[in-house]
Amino acid sequence: MSPEHPGLWVTLEGGDGSGKTTQAALLSEWLGAQGRTVLHTREPGGSEVGVLIRNIVLHHRGEVVPRAEALLYAADRAHHVATVVRPALARGEVVIQDRYLDSSVAYQGSGRVLDPVEIRDLSLWAAEDALPDVTVLLDIDPAAARRRMDAEDRPFDRLEAEKVDFHTRVREAYLGLADAEPERFLVVDAALAPDEIAERIRSRVAPLL
Numbered sequence: 001m002s003p004e005h006p007g008l009w010v011t012l013e014g015g016d017g018s019g020k021t022t023q024a025a026l027l028s029e030w031l032g033a034q035g036r037t038v039l040h041t042r043e044p045g046g047s048e049v050g051v052l053i054r055n056i057v058l059h060h061r062g063e064v065v066p067r068a069e070a071l072l073y074a075a076d077r078a079h080h081v082a083t084v085v086r087p088a089l090a091r092g093e094v095v096i097q098d099r100y101l102d103s104s105v106a107y108q109g110s111g112r113v114l115d116p117v118e119i120r121d122l123s124l125w126a127a128e129d130a131l132p133d134v135t136v137l138l139d140i141d142p143a144a145a146r147r148r149m150d151a152e153d154r155p156f157d158r159l160e161a162e163k164v165d166f167h168t169r170v171r172e173a174y175l176g177l178a179d180a181e182p183e184r185f186l187v188v189d190a191a192l193a194p195d196e197i198a199e200r201i202r203s204r205v206a207p208l209l
């Protein structure tokens with residue numbers, strides 16, 4: 001339980017193909033078995049407005065300039081936190097969320113050309129300073145992630161289609177964020193077996209329940 005609300009807020013971060021969705025599902029299942037009510041959500045697209053924004057940021061065919069992209073993610077975040085995340089936490093639920101502001105800092109800040117500090121400030125403004133209780137970073141080598149995604153044989157979205165050096169910058173940015181806030185972050189090697197990763201995440205979350 002956090003001092004700010006009776007719920008628990010866990011975000012999952014990591015490069016595309018790092019296994020966040022699998023881990024979110026395993027964690028949700030385990031928490032459900034502990035008798036907790038779980039809300040599994042994501043950014044972008046965790047609200048009705050967010051689904052519309054997600055469509056622009058991930059599937060628009062032409063250019064979206066970096067500042068517009070950053071503002072779209074921030075708009076999605078503002079609406080999602082206010083209408084989905086905060087109410088669930090106030091009800092005492094566990095919110096498990098694929099991606100949050102660290103994604104913006106890593107992708108829009110370091111991956112693109114914008115200032116990571118400005119991007120973080122923009123997100124904090126959008127979300128009225130809401131920060132998760134725990135952030136799990138599934139750290140993955142971008143080349144390994146690319147092999148995983150190729151094996152899935154599905155079309156890439158706009159960000160996935162970026163080159164490996166973009167994803168290498170994203171990875172380095174994530175690791176820097178985790179170093180800066182060790183009390184919030186749990187870093188797990190995404191190359192480990194899914195069950196082992198799930199066990200490490202449970203060990204971090206269990207004392208907070």
Ligand code: TYD
Nearest residue numbers: 016017043044073099100103104107159160
């Ligand atoms: P999604 O299909 O949810 O990807 P994944 O399964 O990898 O999480 O797509 C989200 C994409 O949006 C992903 O490439 C990262 C990107 N993104 C940002 O660039 N900034 C953000 O703030 C967020 C939340 C996501």
